[in-house]
Amino acid sequence: MSDPASAPRATALREVHEKAGATLVDFAGWLMPLRYGSETAEHKAVREAAGLFDLSHMGEIRLTGPQAAEALDFALVGHLSQVKVGRARYTMITDAGGGVLDDLIVYRLGEGEYLVVANAANVPVVAAALAERAEGFDVEVADESADHALIAIQGPRAVEILAPLTDADLDGIRYYAGYEHTVAGQPVLLARTGYTGEDGFEIFVRPAAKAPLVWEALMAEGERHGLVPAGLSARDTLRMEAGMPLYGQELTAELTPFDAGLGRVVKFEKEGDFVGRGALEEASRTARPRRLIGLVARGRRPLRKGQDVLRDGETVGTLTSGAPSPTLGRPIAMAYVDGDLDTSTGAFTVDVRGRGEDVDVVELPFYKRQP
Numbered sequence: 001m002s003d004p005a006s007a008p009r010a011t012a013l014r015e016v017h018e019k020a021g022a023t024l025v026d027f028a029g030w031l032m033p034l035r036y037g038s039e040t041a042e043h044k045a046v047r048e049a050a051g052l053f054d055l056s057h058m059g060e061i062r063l064t065g066p067q068a069a070e071a072l073d074f075a076l077v078g079h080l081s082q083v084k085v086g087r088a089r090y091t092m093i094t095d096a097g098g099g100v101l102d103d104l105i106v107y108r109l110g111e112g113e114y115l116v117v118a119n120a121a122n123v124p125v126v127a128a129a130l131a132e133r134a135e136g137f138d139v140e141v142a143d144e145s146a147d148h149a150l151i152a153i154q155g156p157r158a159v160e161i162l163a164p165l166t167d168a169d170l171d172g173i174r175y176y177a178g179y180e181h182t183v184a185g186q187p188v189l190l191a192r193t194g195y196t197g198e199d200g201f202e203i204f205v206r207p208a209a210k211a212p213l214v215w216e217a218l219m220a221e222g223e224r225h226g227l228v229p230a231g232l233s234a235r236d237t238l239r240m241e242a243g244m245p246l247y248g249q250e251l252t253a254e255l256t257p258f259d260a261g262l263g264r265v266v267k268f269e270k271e272g273d274f275v276g277r278g279a280l281e282e283a284s285r286t287a288r289p290r291r292l293i294g295l296v297a298r299g300r301r302p303l304r305k306g307q308d309v310l311r312d313g314e315t316v317g318t319l320t321s322g323a324p325s326p327t328l329g330r331p332i333a334m335a336y337v338d339g340d341l342d343t344s345t346g347a348f349t350v351d352v353r354g355r356g357e358d359v360d361v362v363e364l365p366f367y368k369r370q371p
Helices: 014-019 039-048 068-075 120-133 158-165 208-225 232-241 277-285
Strands: 023-027 030-035 050-054 059-064 088-094 100-110 113-118 140-143 149-154 178-183 186-191 200-205 227-229 290-297 308-311 314-325 330-338 348-352 355-362
Touching: 014 023, 014 208, 030 039, 030 232, 039 050, 039 227, 039 232, 050 208, 059 068, 059 120, 068 113, 068 120, 088 120, 100 120, 100 178, 100 186, 113 120, 120 140, 149 158, 149 208, 158 200, 158 208, 178 200, 178 208, 186 208, 200 208, 208 227, 232 314, 232 330, 290 314, 290 348
Parallel strands: 050 227
Antiparallel strands: 023 030, 050 149, 059 113, 059 140, 088 100, 100 113, 149 200, 178 186, 186 200, 290 330, 290 355, 308 314, 308 348, 314 330, 348 355
16 A cells, blocks of 8 residues: 555646646656657757746745845855846855755845745755755745746747736846746746746746646647647756756766856855855866766667766766757767866767767757757
């Protein structure tokens, strides 16, 4: 007999997904749509028209108070007190040794109000760390994840689809900005952010029970524009093509932001101490023990996480993510290799079940949308 306490949590959109024929899977403790039909078709729809994603498994943690900015400057590697009201910032939370506990997007909603968005599997760790690090500051930390649903519309036609349903001037919302508006008559936080490499918006719906109204309105308006619901499979191949890291694969507590080539998010210029500062300063001064690269297969055999990367037959790294790329028409992968490795010479292969698959080393990202 199964334990109800261990069953995955359902989002407010579960019935909507079931009616649409989604394949639902347990992802980070949530019952989430993996695909609705063809994951390749969903991927291509996002690149060519638009896709609609349920991201309600993500966590939302609100910091409110006169010292919210100072608390976040201490808790995170970014300079959040410099973020203007209405803007957002990609940042990270590390442990004292500089290891990444999670990568985050932080929205500044007011002078003393921020919303921190964490990856689903890391919400308890991030919420507890923020609460602990906020001690001594005049700020309240509240995990509001259960109160929110999160819907993302991504793709070149996202603006056309969303415009008739919102009171927002979408042209006035810059990338990495978020403001309170209405969508389908519901009050939301509307942000121009995403995880696909395309233009688009993330819509924070509170209370979560109103999410089906927003979803159905977007699907109805988007039908003539080619909008389709999209699942986790398409989201993963989209973010891979865009060279975006995934926590648990390209980012872990054993890696610093500098290992992932994301040292730019660490803001040493901010005043005062922050958690992990000493270790990160040391990491910034020393040679990186590993480096993240992109690989494109010459053949068709799939590349998968955990496979070895070889140069001239010698193991030099490991794949962190891999999948067929619908846009490139070839399998792609990201991999950590030795930090001092010269990738401009030698024959690179990936060990696919004991047989070498020829690959080319390429600059990340694999795909970049045209402005």
